[in-house]
Amino acid sequence: MPRNPGIADEIIVNMYKSGMSYSEMIPIIGLSDRGIRNVLYKHGVKMNREKSSGQPRKHSVNENFFKVWSHEMAWVLGLFWTDGHVHKQTNTISFSQKDEKILRLIAKLMEADYVLAPFGKTKITPTLNIYSKSMKMDLNALGIMPNKSLTVPFPDVPKEFLPSFIRGVIDGDGWVQRTGYVMNITTGSSQFASGLLNVFQTWDLRSEITTTNTKTGKVIYRVWVKGKFDLPKLADIIYKDANDYFIPYKRNFMTLHKKM
Template sequence: MTRKNIKRTLEIDEIIKLYLEGTSTTEIAKLSNVSPRYIRMILSDYNIEKRPFGNWKRQYKLNEDYFKTWSKNMAYILGFFIADGFIANDIQTVGFAQKEKYILEQIRDELGSNQPLYQNKQTGVYMLYLNSKVMKNDLMEIYGITPNKSLEVKFPYVPDMYLSHFIRGYFDGDGNINSRGYVVSFVGGSLDFMVALENHLKTRGFEVNLAKKENHIRLYMSGRKTIKEFYDWIYHDKGLYLKRKFEAFPDQNLDTETLQNAKLKKTKQAVAERKKAFIDEYRKSYCIHQACETAGIALGTYYTWLKRDKSFSEEFYKILTKGQLSNQ
């Protein structure tokens, strides 16, 4: 019977696959949050023939110098990595994690690798592990990405011609599109990165709002015309992209000259849709600021609705009361 360890972060089959592919027990132990001795015990339990100590060789291809040369796909992958990638602390490994398998397969192919993906059976998330000292050093030394990137990462230098691809990559990892409320949002833990992203977007004429929470920062844009212009910019001459988010954008075939942000905000149907978006989000998160962001409204608009719209007020307080009772 396999020994149990509640700290282990990789499944047994993932550990065995990594070992059979040439990864050392020390590296697997770091990835699994256990000791090398524990990894060797698992291998013995499953009768896996062990290699001589210190014997390792790369079994899978990889263009280790990929991040040394700019291209639209490299910019996309770099942005995607800052959102959904990780750098191991004590071993020469970088990786990506995503629920949608195909985008990791496309990234893997672009990196010139035939490394198989692994799936966490508990979360359903797919992972791409790449063992490369060169690639790890490039990401850290050229682009300033550290193992604690979620809180510390700074916006790297990106040539202007590749900026839309970089932001599309970051959007596919840590962005969201609410087509009903005409809101695009980004989330991150590094204030430096999010302020720089805000400045880049403002430089290109987008009206951006930045909201700081206790443990994260949200950046969002709203308005029918604004969202269409953002769509046109990040998907122009696109290479890699996440289909789900691309297809979620409204008004894809309309000319931006026919759209107006202000007109949408004043129509009764649009206001009703925003109120519904607010209520739906508040029912999920019990967070007024998050609901305002999802609906694409200012906090003052929420207070106005609460004061002047009886049905909105009743629905809001019904959810609030339910939440309070469930916490008792």
């Protein structure tokens, strides 16, 4: 059986590690179960005997995590909005973060097994994989689709949980100046950038959007909050219900000029 176009070895390994059975993988990949096993063997993947029966190897996860709003859910959603990925061909969602501590915290909050995608020549950032059809559908309902980077909207977040969502967004794609005067969030979506700007203006923060063009012609939007008084004000808002769910150095830079 010929392999379907666009199915690299890495995708096959990710499918297997996400918990998919051979019967689920075969129509997507185009290989027989023997061909799939050969790919896994080539990459040194430890195989599960129960896979041969067609039963998926399950990974635990709280399937209701994105169904009920909480400060923890909103923070994780903010991270996913910026650093997450919904796989088009499988029921897998993934989070990428340079700091594995954040991935472990996400897995803990979601009650998920800690399953990392394999590293490769182009994949060097730790990536947490979670297999859940229900969770993928919940994220779709919130506005997350495969290949979301240029079209993702700003979600309808309840006002109570909006600060925690923004904290997740800043932890995902935010940059905070070491001297504590400016912060920006980078996105390829004009809709999302406009939504962020509206939130910051509603919070009475000095904010603006700037744009740059990549070499391939894509527009990159940066949403800024500026000022030695505005960053501590932003910090007061987004860290109010943070508990231990944030990246410490970003909060430290943001609060450098906070009056004691």
